[in-house]
């Protein structure tokens with residue numbers, strides 16, 4: 506198998522490999538669902554009781570790898586007093602190139618370090634090693650055009666964590682099987 510070395514190739518694979526595409530989608534839904542549970546401040550034991558489920562079943566629904574049914578999502582969101590909807594969209598044309606690329610920004614932010622320069626948002630593709638495989642993950646940060654200070658906003662950190670999780674998931678799917686022998 507060809508190693509995937511760029512994020513562009515990774516997204517390409519997400520759109521052409523249905524198994525990976527589905528795993529990413531399922532993970533996104535799970536993250537949303539787990540976040541909704543956390544925000545609700547309802548103890549998981551209470552939520553499980555309300556659903557008539559064991560805590561184990563709830564935990565598996567939120568963190569497991571099995572397919573999440575619409576019924577499960579409906580039951581959990583309803584128990585939390587929430588609603589959910591499915592948006593059907595056309596895929597993003599993610600223009601992912603390697604190197605440091607400037608992101609479009611609407612608002613100009615003043616640098617908190619020097620108070621003079623403006624922060625510009627960048628995405629840089631950083632190489633990481635997972636299980637001996639090389640991956641590039643897009644990391645977002647802002648840099649001052651005057652003093653050069655670098656900082657990461659909360660939503661940039663979140664995006665970075667999410668990108669990392671996606672790569673980890675991808676790496677897991679590509680990991681050599683533990684029992685089998687790897688020709689390499």
Ligand SMILES: [Zn+2]
Nearest residue numbers: 616619649652
């Ligand atoms: Zn500055």
